[in-house]
Amino acid sequence: MTGLIRNEDIQAVRERARIADVIGEYVTLRNSGGGNLKGLCPFHDEKTPSFSVSPGRGFFYCFGCAESGDVISFIQKIDHVGFTEAVEQLASRAGIQLRYEQGAARPERRTGQRARLIEANKAAVEFYREQLAAPGPAEVARAFLAQRGFDQQSALAYSCGFAPDAWDALTRHLRQAGFAEQELVTVGLSRRSARGTLIDRFRKRLLWPIFDRHGDPIGFGARRLFDDDPSEAKYLNTSETPLYKKSTVLFGIDKARRDIARNRQVVVVEGYTDVMACHLAGIPTAVASCGTAFGSEHISVIRQLLMDSDVFRGEVIFVFDGDEAGQKAALKAFSDDQKFTAQTFVAVEGDGRDPCELRQDSGDAAVRDLIARRTPLVEFAIASKLKLHNLDTVEGRVHALEETVPLVAQIKDVAIRGEYARRLAGLVGIDDPNRVVAQVRAWKPDQSKALRTPARQQVAEATAEQPSMPMPKRTDPRLRAERESLKLAMQWPQLAGPTFDATQADAFGHPAYAALRESIAAAGGVVSATDVTDWISRVCAAATGPNASLIRTLATELSVEPPNTPKDPDHRYVTSVIAALQMPAVHGKISEVKSKLQRINPLEDTATYNRIFGELVALEQLARALREQSAGGI
Template sequence: MAGKIKDEDIALVRERTAIADVISEHVTLKSAGGGNLKGLCPFHDEKTASFNVSPARNVYFCHGCGAGGDAIKFLMDHDHLSFVEAVERLAGRAGLQLRYVEAGAAPIRQTGQKQRLIAAHTEAARFYAEQLGTPGARAAREFLAARGFSREAAERYGCGFAPEGWDPLTKHLRQKGYTAAELTSAGLSREARSGSLIDRFRRRLLWPIKDISGEVIGFGARKLFDDDDGPKYLNTPETPLYKKSHVLYGIDHAKREIAKQSRVVIVEGYTDVMACHLAGVPVAVATCGTAFGADHISVLRRLLLDADGYGGEIIFTFDGDAAGQKAALRAFEDDQRFVAQTFIAVGPDNMDPCELRLAKGDTAVRDLVADRQPLLDFALRSVIQRFDLDLAEGRVGALKATAPLVAKIKDRTLRPEYARKLAGDLGMELETVQRAVSSAAKGVVDVVPPQRRILAPDSAEALVEREALKLALQQPVLAGPMFDAVGAETYAHPAYQSLRAAIAEAGGASSASGGGVVWIEQVREACVDLAASALVTELAVEPLRLDGEPDPRYVEATIIRLQLPALNRTIAELKSKLQRINPVSNAEEHLRLFSELVSLEQHARALRDRGASRW
């Protein structure tokens, strides 16, 4: 058995290692003055950078959690390596040959288990890449070519092919000196029912999955043949190297650009990463067979230097379909862990980046990212569209579902703006939405169902409604057609609305030959409730709100003032409905509603102009 590494070799590794180079592969470092660097600590969750690196002394220290040491200690803690494994990795970086102190005559270089598994994966990736050029891999090459990837692109991303046969890779690696236990531990091989060792992947296109430092730690395998009864994608299982909740495919290619641009694009598949990178979006990464989660966030926050005073952008490219909307809502929940702004980019016809590049070229992929929209906007629309906003129950349900989303916005200064936007989208009163958001922030959602507004008796709108009814009762001949043209639905006060309906039931103001007691009695008999009946006598004798006798101009001005509030509410509701309709996918309905809106706004403008000349 080999012994420990010679002390002088360990000292030489420390001397030849630049700690900033090692740590910057995992953490974005910025100048902290005095020759020192700082970044977000990789060993605990923080928003303010407290992780400091001193290149001059070759050490690091976190003022937040107390972690510190040299490059060897950093790799031990960050990559969960033993002391020997950490020294061996740094020696490999520096091109140093290590010597070991042992009892035997011939020194044998000892490597730790993790380094052995990484070496086995590296050799497996080389083996698979060579197989991609063989006749049996024709289907794999055609798959890549059909998606717009050249031979050079396949080589750049290490694409490979797992050949026909039960154990070609296993035999190859056994010949290289790897044990059966190492191959099964690495997830490269598995035991067959017979007890023999066979390859995990067969007849599939493969992508090597690398960690942030560029070491191969697993594979993603895509089904190519119809007689393959396995899943469409098959990934390496959980191993000492491969933890799917931590892995982001393409991070090794993208990490430097992510740090440089302070931006990352989250896509769904291996081909999407390749398409984005080749199209000029080099910050794309993908999860590997699992949802984007907290561990992925931890990796990205350090690259983005997502801390107070910094930030950046997280851009998701989920589909616009139901599954994509669900994923976006999950992402919004995670969004609150970022200081960076989060966005979503949805391609035309829900095409993913690979499909978009193939159909419309590299520029379309770059435009997809450039046309991103705030994730919260997309999340709110995804929720709202599940409800029928033409119904009061639908608006209440939508508010109950969306108020908690607005309440969770980490930037409190944005909440009022989104509350106003939500009120417009739902066609509800701002106060109702604000109350629901405020309640949701406290853990409950207090939503008062939208009812017809009850006006205070002394409000300007209620006084106008009262005046119009007095004109109909006291001066029916004068009020006549102008009054009758405005139906009961225009009135907001319940009692006034009921009385207006009674006037219509009595034949309308135009039917009263001369007014007086006969007309008043006809209206009273038409009333269906006591409140409206009591109002008849009251309003029949109450003075009008003007000096002198009323004339047609006064009646017209009163009716205009009566119509405008209801007309403005209808316009607001129509605008809200227009906002909810996609002008591309539902162009005909959008055009119809837009034409209706233009007509109503012209009508409202004409009423205001006429009213201004009368008042």
């Protein structure tokens, strides 16, 4: 096999592709002390941030699901690509020219599949943009944009394009550019006709490229313009591809993600023109789902950007049309509301106009006013349900309560829940609000739907059949010195140095800690560490046997976990930790020596008794010194 990337170039990628910047494109990170950052884990659903990133050491670790690794493995996991492609992707972002074994030049066909597909989409974006400026049918597309208030500059800003009136114009263009037929089919730009020939996916349609969060084109949305279009669908989107997963894609996320994190707000609209209208009107946090309804995976993406947690709360504002479909969409959004910790709102224009139409008719200020007049989603949901019942009859009031009490009962904030229960009583016409409050308190959700398996239980179940030693508990006070000393060895090797290496393996009582101590020794010992990131990688690589995966996970976890000291460790702290680590073993030896002395008659074997008694004195002196050294430590 040719084309292996040189090790020194891989190391350069690790050093120059800053892990906080890379992960920050997917997850909003905030300072957690000790030089570390935290956010909501992108690999499992959680309410409280447990995902830790250590920029100084180049590693991440999730204390909820145990996912861990460096910047390269993060890209592998998040983008579902291989090691080589992850390195190439990061090298491209960092401006690093990779060199490959068996030749200094980059092999022409070594680029990973993801990079090739993105390059094909980039070429398609440029092709379609040029076609939008061409005479002929493209004039209809330009008129469509102009009628909705988007000038040429706006079209360029969103890379709008036009698919020409030809069966294979794009396909021929990309084939001439060096892309293979299979690549064009895989990325969704071309398809096979009934005759088996390769033709374009889109024809005679206005196009919006869809970008991922770091600005790479991954698909297209296409609007019908002509009556003779063979497809009746108003909108066509790229089909599912290795790049484009419609359940996770949000149009406008590339432009909005930084404002979402900065403003702690996201505005969810229904279409491409609505996103453009909001952005141009001064609502830069607007996004829209593409080719599918807004769902749970979209929620996960937004929560990571908002850092939607019990600690950091923001706003999610759903903007819907005022028609019946919009009402249903709002109620559907309320069912998803429980997945957010953020406050959720709905903004609906009374006359049914969407943001694009509102901006076109009334200007930018009207769009901003629509968002400013947002209504709490629960309030909107209650009002929508009450409209369906005749509250002038007993039966109507009873049925109205049956549908609205569950809505109120699901409000996360207890204080707000009580206020809405009292308000509901007034809206329905119940004289005694305490009756409704009692109903709300007594309501119980369907237990079969409410039960969710905790992330750590999922991890345990997934690994139950694997040969594994038990994972130590982080908070076990009996193992505090063992854990703290290993943290020092992983995070501050130049400080821990020979002091740690001098400790014996029997100082570690937990088998996992002892195994990690062996991996550290196998990696050359702490004194051999020069670069922290490289050192952590070496220790992980030194883990072998059936428990290697667990040891690597533990090593990464201890590489990002803050020390038990309010400031960075110093030599005095290292000395106190190592002393505390050694004390149990010394106390054990003291007990053994005392037991031996009890079995010896000093009158019959004076020499042996005096020798062992001397050992006891020395051990007790050592124990006393260790106690003094450990004082004020962990």
